[in-house]
Amino acid sequence: MIKRRIEEKLKDALRRSASVALMGPRQIGKTTIAINISESKPSIYMDLENRLDLEKVKDFKSFHDANRKSLIILDEVQKLPELFMELRGIIDQERRKDNRYGLFLFLGSASMDLLQQSGESLAGRISYIELYPIDILEYAGGNVEAMNMLWLRGGFPESLLAVSDSDSIAWRDDFIKTYLERDIPQFGPRIPAATLERFWTMLAHNQGSVLNASHLARNLEVSGVTIGRYLDLMTDLLLVRRLQPWTANVGKRLIRSPKIYLRDSGITHALLTIGDYNSLLGHPVVGGSWEGFVIENILGVVPSRTQSFYYGSPGGAEIDLILEFAGGKKWAIEIKRNSSPKLSKGFHIACEDLKPDRMFVVYSGKDTFPMGGGVMAISLFDLMTEVLNQ
Template identity: 40%
Template sequence: MFIERRQLTSQLTGLLNSFRAVELVGPRQVGKTTLARQFIDVASPQYFDLEDPLSRQRLADPMSTLAGLNGLVVIDKIQHLPALPETLRVLMDRPDRMHLNGQYLLLGSAAPRVMHKSESLLGRAVTLEVGGFDISETGTDPEALQQLWLRGGFPAAYLAPDDAVSTQWRHAAIQRHVSGDLPLLGMNAPAPLMTRFWQMLAHYHGQTWNAAEPARSLGISEQTVRRYLDYLTQTFMVRQLQPWHENLAKRQVKAPKIYFRDTGLLHALLGIRTLPQLLAHPLCGASWEGFALEQVLRIAQPDQAYFWATHQGAELDLLLFKDNRRIGVEFKRSDAPKLTPSMRIALEDLKLDALYVVYPGLHRYALASEVEAVPLTALLT
């Protein structure tokens, strides 16, 4: 089975038509290479896979190799040559180079600031993030939706022949990330310790972060724990959703919330292999909240996103800023969500233009003025 990713292809086409360089970033095996191959033949001399020894040998002297290439040049897994952006910066800054002579598509599995340790392409390259499948790609059929929630959006995990094979792939992906990807980016923590931290982090999914407890449990400093978390964030494994601070006469939560960006990896770390196990698990509700939150962010593409909470108990799962509007989002895994006092407080204190309560049902209905219950699948319409 092949799932075509039309929106990503369209976005990348638009960026390549407008910019000299595009950085295509996202976790390993999420589909970046497949997407890039729609724009270049892998047999082309202008395609470099830096896990291939021949490609690395060709780029041993990058200036002489790249200076004579015209048209689109694709460099896959650029994190293997962290000094390469120095050469690219020089090439892109040459005044005699035309727009399409030496255009670069750079693929990497971490945030650019982590991959490029010696030179930034800020101002020269635009970034497009590629994640796993979302509901716009897999469809809104109930079975497909449950499979995406259980297995996550990594193509190999979602498209596996059964849940057991999917689980095996996800466990292998976690170990590969801990043992290979993170050390390559400079994260030199022992693999067993990093694996334990990641397992511990799974129980923080959907909760406000506090470094003290994991640091104490692992016998390391809070500063080290924060560094571990930052690496998982910068490699697109974890989302640190930052708190929004209003100038209110209320004490507000100032620590970020932690969400696994792929619920399939979350479930593998929690030992959840099947849908019945997921539905019976104590973290089922938190898992669904994180799944729905990622779908909203992928589809809405807001300018900014936060959560909001006060020490008095009022909270809002997601605060979106888009086109000069403030949109509140609550996630409720229930058949018929109702208006709560916390929603009323958030609506008034944050001066929301609208508040949507996203739930896994079928019908859209009003809860109050400016408050509406919206099925997750309705996000597409």
């Protein structure tokens, strides 16, 4: 079993917050982490996809009163969104008894229900944490072969740790089918599974591209508004990332549409029927897939309150990833898959516009070396280590 870095962060959050919501897509490892935590303190775990457990907690006030001396862990909490209406009163009641921290741990497979139900009423009473797929710090370290395995299979534990590539992609195919036929219909308006699969696959083919809603709409024969609704749903399910453009005033026209990435590289490859590493290297999506993989790994370790963007102008100035840390410090990150990275003129122009504090090129090799002009070539592992230490 792979030790997840977020486990300590979650324990810290329970020490300072009355309730914590751990969010992430299904099968990402939330339950395993919660069970690990439950073994270190009095806890009661309820899976709200189990009909009996769901019935037990429907009268949440009574359930809490009977178990108030334990950490109450509720899995798939989006199944019972009305409990948040009672949560504020329960937490305030416990505070009056000087029982302020570590009361509830909620696990959810989507962001929208938790965020919409809590709103401002739980301000100061709940902490939100997102669980990302397994990253290279947790699995690969500086091992290039292991990193390539993670890139191919993605960071869902069952996919990554499968006995073979064929077992891994079979698991991902089942994951996609389950989302399309069972999970997604629970969260949004009824969308035909075949239509949504086509949409998901189109996003995979265009991994890392600037959103062109009208192009997607024409191919799916739906409206641009419908494309926006599909994209909102996939984003809320933590399956898609919209990387927003840098739009601060730099005295020139900038691209203002987001870039779209499927957040797990293994799911991207399964949708495109890429089953092994050699097939990945020969596929047209290889560059966009590597870029998305690098971005997702980096964003999994950024400090809180860090903002992420990309930079692009119609004239070709571009930066793949901008990190703006709390306090205003900016890093410009270019992403190259080959082992001998070369920078485009557009990156230098963009850095002149943006004036970042540090400039990096993440590439597939292991060494760190200067490329001139203040730009440093660096491996993904070493850059993530630098970000984690900010």
